[in-house]
Amino acid sequence: MSVVVLVEVEEGRASLVSRETLTFARSLGAGDLHAVVVGEAGEAVVADCREMGVVVVHEAVDPALERYAAAAWAAVVEAAGRAARANVVLAPGTGRGMEVLAHVAARRNLRMAANVVAVESLDPLVVQRQVVGGAALERATVDSRVRLMTMAGHAVDPKPADAAGEATVSRLAVAVDPRDLRAQVARVEKREQADTSGLTGARVVVGAGRGAGGPDGFSAVDALATRLGGAVGVSRVVTSLGWRPHHEQVGQTGSRIAPDLYLACGISGSIQHWAGCASSRTIIAVNTDPDAPMVTKADYAVIGDMHEVLPAVLEELG
Structure with missing residues (x-):
């Protein structure tokens, strides 16, 4: 055998x-x-x-x-x-x-x-x-x-x-x-941005959703992902609004991830998004809504504004 x-x-x-x-x-x-x-x-x-x-x-x-x-x-x-x-x-x-x-x-x-x-x-x-x-x-x-x-x-x-x-x-x-x-790859075009391999293979993913507030609301998300040696992931609404590129999207119509840690910030946690992150070993949700699906399903939750929580985490990490 x-x-x-x-x-x-x-x-x-x-x-x-x-x-x-x-x-x-x-x-x-x-x-x-x-x-x-x-x-x-x-x-x-x-x-x-x-x-x-x-x-x-x-x-x-x-x-x-x-x-x-x-x-x-x-x-x-x-x-x-x-x-x-x-x-x-x-x-x-x-x-x-x-x-x-x-x-x-x-x-x-x-x-x-x-x-x-x-x-x-x-x-x-x-x-x-x-x-x-x-x-x-x-x-x-x-x-x-x-x-x-x-x-x-x-x-x-x-x-x-x-x-x-x-x-x-x-x-x-x-x-x-x-x-x-008869069906084969015709050509490969490289993105200027990183492709999804960094997201799907990452051991730590820092995610953000509508709670980021806009394209300028990701500075702390980017900084924390870099500090932890991880990748940034976003919800579908973020890419639909054009705040971030589609290759960062986590969910049923994006990438499916299974990191050791998924830090989901300002993400409500729709079933489509959950389908992309449910295999994560540990999920920590940061959200102002204690009843958000992501909060109720997460292993741990911080009830608060991501724009206050993430800078505090970065300051603690030094």
């Missing part, structure tokens, strides 16, 4: 959520751990995989794969699964991970469990997974001969294996079918 994990690469390294997924895969006790990388697995990615206990890194190198195409990536994952004789295939619960594994499931007529946070049994497959935008957990039994799962972001902390793996690099022979390239 073996496990194959799709490893996504960011800035030449295995992404944080990929390392989390490798850690999660080890906890299944399902045998040898394999990784699959679309493109050439560089030395840093191989080193990351070795540290996480991977025995083989399967790479697929083809000019046709240089631009992301979900169906083509699915073919690569299938090839890695065959090479490893995998019983379990995992992917990070990112946009790409979810899309690629959904393609694998459709091509192989298999069932897939999405946003898994825990596995109770592999035979039969019984999982706990996030539903309703992360606002609730569902216990589900999945009948499938190959277990396909995406892991919810930050369900576990990334931890090196007790013993490093060999991480032998194996080149997959994948003939890219032109039909799998």
Whole structure:
């Protein structure tokens, strides 16, 4: 029995959520751990995989794969699964991970469990997974001969294996079918502002909503996020009013975050926003309304004006 994990690469390294997924895969006790990388697995990615206990890194190198195409990536994952004789295939619960594994499931007529946070049994497959935008957990039994799962972001902390793996690099022979390239990334345009990777990967997020009062009401929010080494997140109304860019939006139509700490300031806490932040380990709400949904759902709350509370916190931190 073996496990194959799709490893996504960011800035030449295995992404944080990929390392989390490798850690999660080890906890299944399902045998040898394999990784699959679309493109050439560089030395840093191989080193990351070795540290996480991977025995083989399967790479697929083809000019046709240089631009992301979900169906083509699915073919690569299938090839890695065959090479490893995998019983379990995992992917990070990112946009790409979810899309690629959904393609694998459709091509192989298999069932897939999405946003898994825990596995109770592999035979039969019984999982706990996030539903309703992360606002609730569902216990589900999945009948499938190959277990396909995406892991919810930050369900576990990334931890090196007790013993490093060999991480032998194996080149997959994948003939890219032109039909799998019918939908692919045409071009990538970089934002002048930071993209959402800083927000979704942050361990601390300082959020602000209508209570900020306007575009000029974010100075303390920005300062506190910088002081804590975190990122800024905002509610939908803030982006709708044009106060902050959309890539900072947290919620059902924005980014879903799972930091160690989410400090929600002046945010009422609609169900759409809660869907994006419910996976946070600790939520502290700062709000003048003691009955605001964010206050009632938070782990801790400070009843007060964010424009008074945040400067006081910054002064205390020094």
